[in-house]
Amino acid sequence: MSIKTILITGATSGIGLALFEKYVALGHQVIACGRDEKKLFLLSAKAYKTYLFDLNDAQSITQQLDDVPQLDRVILNAGDCRYIDDAKHFDGQLFADIISTNLSSLGWLLQFTLPKINDGGQVVFISSSATILPFPRSEAYGASKAGMDYLADSLRLDLAEQNISVTLVHPGFVKTALTDKNDFEMPFLITSDEAASRIIVGVDKRKNYLHFPKRLTLLLKLLSFLPSSVWQKIISRKHNA
Template sequence: MTAKTILITGATSGIGLALFELYVARGDKVIACGRNAQQLNKISEKAHQVCQFDVNQPNQIQQQLNNIDKLDVVIFNAGDCQYIDDVKHFEATKFAHIISTNLTSLGWLLEAILPKVKTNGQLVFVSSSATILPFPRSEAYGASKAGMDYLANSLRLDLAAENIDVTLVHPGFVKTPLTDKNDFNMPFLITSDQAAKKILKGVNKRQKYLHFPKRLTLLLKLFSFLPSSIWQKLMTNNNKSKGLNT
């Protein structure tokens, strides 16, 4: 198999780091992007290139990605999750931060990266199964990921003429530094390595849509077909349901 050039954002932890290790082991040239200089330094010897930037800083993005190679696959994986804990005292600053980090930043990344994606290349958006149904406290996180979904699906239409495929990923609960902060039960929790292997397999097949673990995602899809009054009651009556960071 010919080595590919893969760019991964959020490559220093969780799913991004697991994907980095899988692609490196396969012999691909991986450009690891992240905010944490110390963590990037740890993986720099394995990486084809490292790019340190904060996704909320467009100037840093442009500067770091200006001289990268032509790309076969780009995996948009960087993100953050914070919950709106007191909805009557809505935290606009927190909301804006999550929208910027998870959604607005994709515009700056696409501006810098899309011209470098080869014909027959592929974009991969790591979103969340939180977009299947609305969850308590997830106004910011869910809205940002729903926006990512629409962006990915719209890009798929416009990039077809460029022979660039788009893959949208809906993971369920994955054990990462983000989910380690969750204070609620996470059913069907899987490891970052398990999630990365599923993503790699789906990306290799150039699938348009991936969702896993199906025990969770299919259940959420089933609930989504119920009348809203039913699943809303289930959500609001469950005192343990405090959000969904996947």
């Protein structure tokens, strides 16, 4: 196994932390990125490098990643999830914040990391199975992740000639600090460790698309083929259960 230099955003918690720990254990040089200074410091003993920045602060990203080393993999995992609780009284600020955190920030991250990715390298986008089928209250989160999906699929076309592959990941419900806040049923919930293991296997195989657990994602894909009047009732009932 060749040692790779891997940059992970959102490395201080959830899936990002699980990926960090697993890649370090495999002997890779892992660069941890996050906004929590204390948590990032705790990773510094194991990390190849650490970068402290807020996704909504372009200047901070610019200053931190200006000296990023050559990379083999970039895993764009960091993000936020908040819900529109009253659609009629739409929260424009919340919507803008989530779009900024989950989507707009990717432009700055790619600006500084793509030029440093080695021939044969990879970019991994951690999106969400929420883009397979719309969920109630998810106007902001779902829109941001749908934008990420399009970005990943489009970027794959343009990076092919550079011999850089792009992997889009659609996890289902994963137990993290973010999902702990959810007040609705989360079927087929898996741990961050399980999610990280599946991502690592798929990325090593250079797959274009990963989705898991398939008990959930295939069910959502199946529902999406039903008449809208049918799947809308099912999704609304499950979400509000």
